[in-house]
Amino acid sequence: MPTRLPELxxxxxxxxxxxxRIAGRAYVNSAKVGGPRERKTALALxxxxxxxxxxxxxxxxxxxxxxxxPGGTDGFAPQLLEESARQFTAExxxxxxxxxxxxxxxxxxxxxxxxxxxxxxxxxxxxxNAAAEGARWYRHASANACGFCRMLATRGAVYTSARAxxxxxxxxxxxxxxxxxxxPGDTYxxxxxxxxxxxxxxxxxxxxxxxxxxxxxxxxxxxxxRRDPVKLxxxxxxxxxxxxxxxxxxxxKDPKDPNGPGGSKTGSPGHxxxxxxxxxxxxxxxxxxxxDHIEPHEIxxxxxxxxxxxxxxxxxxxxxxxxxxxxxxxxxxxxxxEVKRTKKPTYSAIHGRIVSAAxxxxxxxVVKDNFIADLGELPLTDELAAELSEYNVGRRxxxxxxxxxxxxxxxxxxxxxx
Numbered sequence: 001m002p003t004r005l006p007e008l009x010x011x012x013x014x015x016x017x018x019x020x021r022i023a024g025r026a027y028v029n030s031a032k033v034g035g036p037r038e039r040k041t042a043l044a045l046x047x048x049x050x051x052x053x054x055x056x057x058x059x060x061x062x063x064x065x066x067x068x069x070p071g072g073t074d075g076f077a078p079q080l081l082e083e084s085a086r087q088f089t090a091e092x093x094x095x096x097x098x099x100x101x102x103x104x105x106x107x108x109x110x111x112x113x114x115x116x117x118x119x120x121x122x123x124x125x126x127x128x129n130a131a132a133e134g135a136r137w138y139r140h141a142s143a144n145a146c147g148f149c150r151m152l153a154t155r156g157a158v159y160t161s162a163r164a165x166x167x168x169x170x171x172x173x174x175x176x177x178x179x180x181x182x183x184p185g186d187t188y189x190x191x192x193x194x195x196x197x198x199x200x201x202x203x204x205x206x207x208x209x210x211x212x213x214x215x216x217x218x219x220x221x222x223x224x225x226r227r228d229p230v231k232l233x234x235x236x237x238x239x240x241x242x243x244x245x246x247x248x249x250x251x252x253k254d255p256k257d258p259n260g261p262g263g264s265k266t267g268s269p270g271h272x273x274x275x276x277x278x279x280x281x282x283x284x285x286x287x288x289x290x291x292d293h294i295e296p297h298e299i300x301x302x303x304x305x306x307x308x309x310x311x312x313x314x315x316x317x318x319x320x321x322x323x324x325x326x327x328x329x330x331x332x333x334x335x336x337x338e339v340k341r342t343k344k345p346t347y348s349a350i351h352g353r354i355v356s357a358a359x360x361x362x363x364x365x366v367v368k369d370n371f372i373a374d375l376g377e378l379p380l381t382d383e384l385a386a387e388l389s390e391y392n393v394g395r396r397x398x399x400x401x402x403x404x405x406x407x408x409x410x411x412x413x414x415x416x417x418x
Contacts, residue, residue, distance in 0.1 A: 005140060006333035008122070008178055011061045016118040017413055019054040020111040023047060025382055027100075027110045040097045044090035051088040051114065055121050059084060062125040071186030076133045084124040087117065112173040120171065123179040130181040136160055136188070140178045142331060143193045144309050147220025149177050150197045151212065157188035176309060290316035297341050298326075301374050304409045323361040325368055335402070337370045345378040345407075347387040354391075358398040369401040372411070380407035388414045 026047055030039040059081045066078045096113040103109035130137045138157035141149040152170075171177060182188045197219065204218040278296045282289065285302055292314070294302075305312065311331040315324050325336035340353040350373045361368045373388075385405070391414075392399050403414040 005178070005180065008062070008065050008180070009176070009332070011058070011065065012119050012122055012176070012178065013413060014415065015054060015058045015061065015122075016115045018415060019051055019058075019118045020115040021382070021385070022050055022054065023114040024107050024111040026050065027107050036097075036101065040094050043097055044093045047093050048086075048088045048090060051118075052086055055084070055086060055088065055118060056080070056082070058118050058121040059125045062122040063129070066126060066129050066181060069181065069183055069186070071135075071183035073133050073184050078129045079132070081121070081125040081128050084121050084128070087121070088114075092117075109173075116171060116173050116175065119175070123171070126179040126181050130183075131160060133181075133183065134160070135181045135183045137179055137181045138188060140180045140191075142176060142309060143191070143311065144306075145177065146172075146175075146216075147218065148172070148212075148216040149175065150219045151201060151216045153177070154194060154198050154201050156190060156194075157182040287312060287314050289314050292317050297374070297376070298339070300376070301339055301341070301372075301406060304406060305372075305411065307409060308411045310411070322364045323357075323366045323368070325366075325370070329370075335370050337372055338368045339372045339374055339406075341374040341376070343376075343378075345375050345380065345384055347384060350388065351391065354400070354403075355398050362398070369399065370403075371400060372404045372406055375405060375407040377408055380405045380410075380412055385412070385414060389417050392416050392418060 026043060030042050033039060033042045063078045063080050096110060100106040100109035100113065127137060129135075136157040137160070138155070139149070139153045141153040145153065200219045200222045201215065203222075204215045207218065209215050209218055278299060281303070282294055282299050285299070285306070287302060287306075302312070309331075310329065312327040313330055314327050315336065318324050325338045327337055327339075329335050329337050338357055340350070340357060342349045342353055353373070354371050357371075358368045388403060388405070391403065400416055403416055405412050405414060
């Protein structure tokens with residue numbers, strides 16, 4: 001079975017994220033040149049040159065990943081897909097600009113379109129090489145995928161070309177599905193959750209559904225899926241409870257922030273109700289916290305983290321009270337990650353939190369080198385991202401392996417310079 005799926009996912013996340021950031025900055029800066037028509041023209045002229053190298057990097061990285069997979073035909077050398085990497089045409093960018101202009105967050109919509117286009121470069125590189133080698137390929141979807149992607153992933157490794165796949169080769173914005181080749185001599189072993197998805201698909205057909213859209217909607221609403229009515233009803237009930245629950249001091253601050261306005265170290269009116277409220281939100285999470293006390297801001301972070309489509313396993317407190325990382329990122333190569341919340345969206349604040357945690361852990365022989373800086377609802381500006389990318393430059397101690405920022409529910413990896 002194809003291996004190193006987390007490496008392909010990381011390649012997609014890093015390169016597509018980089019391209020989306022380039023496009024997002026260009027989108028913002030285009031406002032300086034005039035109105036919509038002038039902005040559209042400026043982007044159509046500048047971005048093909050700026051994004052072309054990013055597309056080539058995506059195709060080359062995918063080509064190398066393909067070559068490292070098990071099996072293969074003697075003498076076959078995977079090729080770079082230059083025509084796919086150069087698909088950021090002026091016409092496409094004009095259409096994307098018009099579409100983004102109709103959305104509530106135009107910049108985010110513009111970035112999402114570029115992100116999808118770059119991920120398609122990786123997918124197309126796999127498909128082209130699979131067709132050239134005579135390999136089959138399948139659509140790999142994560143366990144929390146939407147109903148549309150679940151439906152398409154149930155087919156398994158049955159396709160040999162994009163044309164044969166038809167609808168199977170369609171992807172939406174914010175879709176993290178990967179096209180994965182099963183090279184000659186290798187075998188396909190589906191992920192364990194695919195068996196349940198096949199049952200859901202058959203249940204949809206047994207219910208008389210035949211149109212792909214209807215089947216996808218059905219699979220999106222089965223128990224445990226993204227739009228499971230029970231889960232949605234529970235979320236709505238929790239929101240109503242939050243709206244009606246008096247918070248400490250009536251200011252909406254976290255119950256565990258005793259020094260905030262209206263808060264006190266001895267508690268305040270509504271404290272018991274607030275504690276019960278946060279406990280209810282904690283219990284609603286599909287994560288085993290091993291009985292550990294979890295702060296409200298940690299609960300909020302886990303909710304947002306899971307909403308991005310990622311998965312985790314919480315690391316319990318050490319019996320001897322030694323430092324530990326916060327969780328194992330199971331959907332990202334099972335790396336251990338430490339989360340640090342900061343109330344200021346500044347480099348110095350984040351730097352201080354990281355160094356403090358890493359240095360304390362090092363005294364106990366524990367390594368903390370993968371961090372997520374949790375900004376809550378504070379913004380991650382381009383300037384802050386650029387500053388954070390310089391974190392490792394000239395540093396000998398407490399260097400980072402990887403760094404992400406969680407801001408307003410969006411998880412962004414920082415491209416750390418060496």
